[in-house]
Amino acid sequence: MNKFFNWLEEKFVPIMAKFGNQRHILAIRDGFISAMPLMIVGSFLLILAFPPFKEGTNFFLAKAWMNFASKYFDNLMMPFNMTMGIMTIFISIGIGYSLAKSYGLDALSGGMLSLMSFLLVAAQMKDGGLPTAFLGGTGIFTAILTSIFSIEILRFLKKKNWTIKLPEGVPPRIAVSFEALIPVFMCVIIFYPLSILVKTTTGMSIPAAIMKLFEPLLIASDSLGAVIIAALLCHLLWFAGIHGASIVSGIMQTFWLTNLAANQEALRMGEALPKIFMEPFWAFYIVIGGSGATLALTMLYLKSKSSHLKSIGKVAILPALFNINEPVIFGTPIVMNPVFFIPFVLAPIVNGTIAYIVLKLGLVSRIVALPPWTTPAPIGAMWAAGWDIKAAILVLVLAVVSGMIYYPFVKIHENRTEQDQEDKVAA
Secondary structure (H helix, E strand, O other), X not given: OXXXXXXXXXXXXXXXXXXXXOHXXXXXXXXXXXXXHHHHHHHHHHHHHOOOOOOOOOOHHHHHHHXXXXXXXXXXXXXXXXXXXXXXXXXXXXXXXXXXXXXXXXXXXXXXXXXXXXXXXXXXXXXXXXXXXXXXXXXXXXXXXXXXXXHHHHHHHHHOOOOOOOOXXXXXXXXXXXXXXXXXXXXXXXXXXXXXXXXXXXXXXXHHHHHXXXXXXXXXXOOHHHHHHHHHHHHHHHHOOOOHHHHHHHHHHHHHHHHXXXXXXXXXXXXXXXXXXXXXXXXXXXXOOOOOXXXXXXXXXXXXXXXXXXXXXXXXXXXXXXXXXXXXXXXXXXXXXXXXXXXXXXXXXXXXXXXXXHHHOOOOOOOOXXXXXXXOHHXXXXXXXXXXXHHHHHHHHHHHHHHHHHHHXXXXXXXXXXXXXXXXXXX
């Protein structure tokens, strides 16, 4: 076991830490985070437009909701279409802004350049309007690639001093705008002809071709294997002292949002929801109370005979209800603690496996909304599943399962803690 821990610390952690701090990964993460408030609100309005009740229900509140949704359907869907429906616009601006800022370039110019480059290949104006087919989830991969490439073009030209320089007396904002002229021109003559070339040779637009290319990855990202690998990677990193959730979410966020958009489109079209694994699945089924599914651990601490562990439980319980678990992670501590290695890694994997099978069998509704990850898990799971109460019941069952996994290891840790306290008193 010590050899494994040494390998984690000396080999695995440095590689993943370097990957997690890579500027392009951070820019992608920042782009998604910047668009998150818009997507949360849009998802909420989608649920309002599609009440979770069957036709013919006699429950008066359900009937009132259904009548309201039917009467104002177009009004309710408009904010959704202007948030989730065009989320790649916001994401491309966010990625370009963040990446340009990391290079010391003008962030606003970077955001605008990224957006223009994305629109050139994904939404070329036709009949006086912009087509929106690839402005939602199906355009995410294109938005990422065009944003990164456009900023790299901007950086290259800036590094070579191939920009228009104005005299020092010119207001800074105007000078920056003129500096961006050549990068804008270069992006236009690169991305637009490329779009025409791809369309001519393949019969598909660039976003459609990219989606086709990434199709195997998208299928794999919604598998039970993806759930297990993501949970394992996250918790190995956390155990070694690296914020594993940040790295895993940075990798998976693209797939999660694409899967969510696919479910929302299916809901809008009245079709079966095709996807399972996305951010709410992670936040409310896998890591209940935070990484390691430590809500159960915190509650076990509250019942501990050790005054030290009980005090940790009292401090940690309120944050844990909102999926924030640093108090219990570092208060225990769990990092590099051999006692908690097995339950900390195993509980999320077991939770994810059970939840995946339950959703796959249709016993609980699949996810159609994007609540904030800090929403208490039973409420967040219901919200994400279109207010299906069975989702909250599943969360409670998984919390009990997590508690059963943690219990014997808590007892071992409790006995050791008590012994340490007795030794200190004796000394």
